[in-house]
Amino acid sequence: MEKQNMTKKKLYEIARKHNIPGRSKMSKKELISAIEDIETVNLTEKSVAGGDKGTSAAITNFPSDGINPEPEITLPEKYNVDTLVLLPINPANAFAFWEVTATTLAKYTGERDLSKCKLVLSFFISGENNSQMERIAFSPVYDIGNYYLNDSRINDSILWAELDAFYNDGKRINILTSAKIKMPSDKISTDTDTEFMQINENSEKLLEYSIAGEKIIGSGEFIHRKMKMFSSYNTAKGAQ
Amino acid sequence: MTGYWMLVLHSHLPFIKHPEYEYFLEEHWLYEAISECYLPLLMQLETLQKENINVKLTVSLTPTLCEMLSDNMLKERYEKYLQKMITLSKKEIDRTKAEPEFNKTAEFYLERFTTLLNYFRTNLDRNILAGYNKFQEKGILEIITCAATHGFLPFMAHFSKGVKAQIEIAVNNYQKHFNQKPAGIWLPECAYYQGLETILSEYGIKYFFTDTHGILYSKPRPKYGVYAPVYTKTGTAAFARDFHSSKQVWSSKEGYPGDFNYRDFYRDIGYDLDMEYIKPYISPDGARVFTGIKYYKITGKSDHKEPYVRGNAINKVSEHARHFVSERSKQIQELAPLMDRAPLICSPYDAELFGHWWFEGPEFLANTFRYMNNDNTIEPVTPSEYLKKYRTNQVVNVNPSSWGDKGYYEVWLNGGNDWIYRHLDYAVKKISDLARKYNETSDSDKKRILNQMARELLLAQSSDWAFLITTGTATEYALKRTKEHLHNFLRLEQMLNTGVDERFLAKCETKNSIFQEISYTSFL
Structure with missing residues (x-):
């Protein structure tokens, strides 16, 4: 039963059981608050991993109606922090998100006047050791957003993103730069030129053996099996 | 002996604890995993030890799981859950009196749940982690850690303090539960990014695991394919999953768990029986859920299901374990002539496969060790033992990868x-x-x-x-x-x-x- 719906007398009884001081002078609201405080404390003591063994008394004081008492949570749309993050997805895809704060925007564009200047997101790749840097994609963007990059050239490369202010007169000023990411590769390396090793016929065979002559990476069954892991859900319909 | 087998079981559940509810559906993931996977595995190890079988096993216990297994409220709730299952099993024996083909299974469940409760209380003193630790001290089990809350590390790589915190907190937690530092780590979702080894080595972690293509696509080419570990630049070793042994267990076509004699996962009395009867054992709001009591075998590909016969399933498990060992032995014999060192087959699986999805899984693992004990081409090994024997390994740049669908990161980053x-x-x-x-x-x-x-x-x-x-x-x-x-x-x-x-x-x-x-x- 929710405490709000209990009589003051009943609440007083509970307060007496908990030995809450000053209970006789409390209003109904104060009683509820004092009881909840003490129940929370009981539970805290009890819930600590490896702590002393508690009793189940505190648990049963929680409502068991199965209804979520929490209101719907809305998270902020922006945080007012200059951000540009690039995350790898697979050998051909990456994801960027960014936020340029109003203050920063004003600094670069002057009074947030976007008619004289555009925000442009660009992606760059290079080989190992910063060799052969190349801009592979760019797009005008708003001050906050997400972008999915799909480009096979990023395979095995070093990839990063930059957010620049582009002015009408052709001038460009960098505002934000992401961290550089080593992108995954989807093939066996041709790099055999190293003092650690010598590729010979057997090595070829071992590579073939490792991949079983099939190009199967990751297990397709992975999702399938994980779903079944949680049996509380009847996944029978989707998983056959 | 000509080669090694390394079994790695990744045990993980997210931290789920709801003191604000008396019954919480998702909390049951833990109770089911304890009853079906963790305790049965430990009990098998007890038996194998008595039989003097050579067992070498690596188990990751994630910090979230360790924290739940040592949480007093969850322990109490687990015990209540088991008691409830015992009550239900007794009622089931009554209910199936006139049907001998089910009655025998009902009795099996009563015996099983009673044994579990007894083992949990008496042998383990309600401390499951101590059960694992006991075998670690005996040298047959190597417990490794995982990132603190199974965070997806490649998506934190751009701000390495986040990765560092996940690792540091995991190492401290391992120290708290096992009184020493972890030698190895299971990377959450097997997800590796280049540079992670720097943080791992700072915390004394000596090895981790990747999917097949983590090493296969590394640079330069891996000299031994995936049949030997490699070193990253910091000297942290990486072991890669062997495709063949995975497939035998997972494949929907040829995988063992699909055998018609094994227990069917879907037919459960939580869904099959009258509401009036089953109500106290399902969700209090009346939603039907799995209870864990199931009477049918897989039988075939259709909906037609026949009664589960425990004895037949156990015979099958033995057959499959023998097959598995002979296949590994064949694999070793094929690989050994190609290499100038003993080949290593690394087989990582989700721990929860064995017992939960594949009910007879723990018996399969035990029998696998039994057959391997009698095989003279292959022997089980832990990563630390292997690395002590083979201190020289090829140095490569491991390829960023995960064990998720398609092998990279899209499961954890997509439009949804x-x-x-x-x-x-x-x-x-x-x-x-x-x-x-x-x-x-x-x-x-x-x-x-x-x-x-x-x-x-x-x-x-x-x-x-x-x-x-x-x-x-x-x-x-x-x-x-x-x-x-x-x-x-x-x-x-x-x-x-x-x-x-x-x-x-x-x-x-x-x-x-x-x-x-x-x-x-x-x-x-």
């Missing part, structure tokens, strides 16, 4: 869950700033708030939520958890300026009570 990372990015940078600002503070309220912020952030980082959103399983719960932890984090952050809201803080501390030993300075 990409929104999470903006918030996580804000929160991890924020707490790092705050850790610097309050590094020297002696204000105990502020410390409490910051420590709880660290817990909320870590819980929000669990890769499980993004995963569940992608698979469409428990999506609502996953969304709720992500938002709740981020929301708590933001509200706690405000408290640093406005003063403590004792009730809210205490509520967070009670419910999200993971890592009592935590210090927000891990984010420095």
Whole structure:
């Protein structure tokens, strides 16, 4: 039963059981608050991993109606922090998100006047050791957003993103730069030129053996099996 | 002996604890995993040890799982759950009296649940981690750790303090539970990014695991394919999954768990029996759920199901284990002539496969060790033992990869869950700033708030939520958890300026009570 719906007398009884001081002078609201405080404390003591063994008394004081008492949570749309993050997805895809704060925007564009200047997101790749840097994609963007990059050239490369202010007169000023990411590769390396090793016929065979002559990476069954892991859900319909 | 086999079981569940409800559906993931996977595995190890079988096994126990297994409230609830299952089994024996083909199985369940309860109480003194640790001390089991809350490390790589905190907190937690430092780690979702080894080696972690293509696509080419570990630049070793032994267990076509004699996963009395009868054993709101009591074997590909016969299933398990060992032995004999060292077959699986999805899995593993004990071409090994024997390994750049669908990161980053990372990015940078600002503070309220912020952030980082959103399983719960932890984090952050809201803080501390030993300075 929710405490709000209990009589003051009943609440007083509970307060007496908990030995809450000053209970006789409390209003109904104060009683509820004092009881909840003490129940929370009981539970805290009890819930600590490896702590002393508690009793189940505190648990049963929680409502068991199965209804979520929490209101719907809305998270902020922006945080007012200059951000540009690039995350790898697979050998051909990456994801960027960014936020340029109003203050920063004003600094670069002057009074947030976007008619004289555009925000442009660009992606760059290079080989190992910063060799052969190349801009592979760019797009005008708003001050906050997400972008999915799909480009096979990023395979095995070093990839990063930059957010620049582009002015009408052709001038460009960098505002934000992401961290550089080593992108995954989807093939066996041709790099055999190293003092650690010598590729010979057997090595070829071992590579073939490792991949079983099939190009199967990751297990397709992975999702399938994980779903079944949680049996509380009847996944029978989707998983056959 | 001409080669080695390395079995790795990754045991993980996200931190799920709801003291605010007497019954909570998702809490049962833990109870089921304990009853079907963790305890049965430990009990098999007891038997194997008595039989003097050579067992070498690597098990990851994630920090979230360790914290749940040692949580007093969850332990108590687990015991109640088992008692309830015993009551239900007794009722089942009554109910099936006139049907001998089911009655025998009902009796099997009663015996099973009674044994589990007895083992949990008497042998383990309710301390499952001590059960694992016992075998670690005997040298037959190597317990490894995982990132603190199974956070997806490649998505934190751009802000390495976040990765560092996940590792540091995991190592401290391992120390708390097992009184020593972990030698190895299972990377959450097997997800590796280049550079991670720097942080791992700072914390004394000597090895990790990748999927096949983590090493296969490394640079330069791996001389031994995936049949020997490699070193990263820091000397941290990486072992890669062998495709063949995986397939034999997982493949929907040729995988063992699909054998018609094994117990059918879907037919469960939680769905099959009258509401009136089963009501006390399902969700209190009347939603039907799995109870774990199942009477049918897989039987065939159609909906027609026949009664489960335990004896037949156990015979089958023995047959499959023998087959598995002979296949590994063949594999070793094929590989050995190609190599100038003993080949190593590394077989990592989800621990929860064995017993939960594949009910007879723990018996399969035990029999595998028995047959291997009699085989003279292959012997089991742990990573630490192997690395002691083979100190020289090829140095490569391991390829970024995961064991998720398609082998990279898209399961955890796609149109359905990409929104999470903006918030996580804000929160991890924020707490790092705050850790610097309050590094020297002696204000105990502020410390409490910051420590709880660290817990909320870590819980929000669990890769499980993004995963569940992608698979469409428990999506609502996953969304709720992500938002709740981020929301708590933001509200706690405000408290640093406005003063403590004792009730809210205490509520967070009670419910999200993971890592009592935590210090927000891990984010420095």
